[in-house]
Amino acid sequence: MTVPSATVVPDERVSARRGRRAARHRERPPAGSSRTAGYFFVALYVVLLLALGVAPAIYAIALALSAPGGIGFAHFVNTFNFFEFAPAFEHVFEFEGIWLVSQTFFVVTLALMVHTLARRVSTTFRFIFYLPGAMAGAASAIVWLFMFTPSGSPWAFILHAFHYQVLSNTVAPGNLPIIFAIMAFFTGAGGWIVIMYGALNNIPQELIEAAEIDGSNAFQTALRIKIPLIRKWIVYMLVLAFAAGSQLFVEPQILGVATNGEVPAQWSPNQLAYNLAFQLDRFNDAAAVSVDLLVIGLVVAVILVWRGKLFGVD
């Protein structure tokens, strides 16, 4: 799974408020500008959007809906009855449950803690937390493969406490959701901690001082003042992480190769779609699974854009 590049949006969003304010003064076209100029500037992007965003989505839907007699849901029914379909979705939802809950708790807690530190110390911590983002994907999966191998792992003492002797003990089927959650947290949490830290910096100092004068301790200030004020970033993180997490692919793929198939090749829905397409030559069924995933991502994105009020579509 690639860590969503959009994880940095909220930082930029902070400045976007100014953009929104500016936008209100921009009802009329800027003096002297012409409409055709606008089309010219967005032309290349629109071509890419149509060719690489809209067209493949329509193509997938058409493939998924094609049936012998015309249009139908036969491929959706096919995949739904496929014996690996339900487990694949169960796997990713279990993984997401563990990951989203723990990431939300730890990211918010760590951001609050980092925020109370002196600036230089906090910069160091933020950098350490952020650095693993450099190895998102295959690299992190390999490193964690070693971390989860009881012989030679720096975390061997923890693995031994669970009586794990070899890698296959650690990657037992029941452990996989938590293993992928740890990998996702390792590469993704740092970026979010930096973002939450930025959001915390935006809280007016007077508000926090007023609470302290009223006798609020650090814990109460965090719970009653700071967390409610950064709530929308927390929601944003949850939604983005949910959408990205449903697409899990690279981690189970790498672990599958490394354990010689101990992690099934169709552990996640995306792997299932891949195998339907390239191992079984069932492209229409694969397209149906892709559409399922696309719908999950689309619904989440649309809810966030229209209801979340995070983005100023002026």
Added chain:
Amino acid sequence: MLPRRYAYRLIALAILLVFAAFFFVPMIWLILAPTKTDYQLVHESPFAFGSLATFGHTFNRVINYQGQLMLIWLKNSAIYSVGGTALALLAAIPAGYGLALTQFIGRRALLAITLVVMIMPATALVLPLFLEASAVHLLGTVWAVILPFAFFPFGVYLAYIYFSSTIPKDLLAAARIDGAGEWGVFRHIALPLARPIVALIAFFAFVADWNNYYLPFVMTYDNSQYPVTIGLQVLIGSAPIFSPTASGYAASEIYRPDLAMATLIAIMPVLIIFVFAQRTLVKGMLAGATKE
């Protein structure tokens, strides 16, 4: 009151240190692992330093693996990432400018669609993209990877935010009154002011492209085309310790320190960018949100 406050701080610091270890230990391990032999890696302390000579041997073994495959993979990664990033910038910077500072029918709709596709994980479109690439006979060419990378709505959004919040409209209006055409205004006024956002978009696009696994996994089909992310999987498949079936290829065996070295080499470009961009990433990135 005071001792209690110190107690809070101490507990907070202890928790922070535990998590710092969680994030940092794997990185340290990765740097130390190639200094050791396979035997040392398993039997010595994970934080023991082997020797620089072993590090050099491991490096050579990885680079020279099967006719310097590693270099081919790195070259492919560079072509895909640099090509994808360049095209993404070429499309995103003018588009962000057009969305922020010009008026045209459909502007709001385009902005809304951009936000939606930006949030949707790109991986959902990979299989349909493969079918599309196959239909237009792009499979087997670099464009099958570069073109999907060029579509980077997040970059358009960042450029839009930047242009709408930092470029004074009066400046553009003044230039127009002075007789500058629309392209002239963009080229001579907006673009020179956009350097920070060009750098930021280039950073995010490059890192996302370099680390991408699923798209090239689907679009490329042999070692001459694989980027280094897929190359790492090939290496794991050749490591008898993980894939016992691979032990038949005794001549091309890959050991655990080799895998660690290959991983280190694979992340090096992004790691270097991260370290150099540290100031921007951890501080400057938070435009309007910094404490100081």
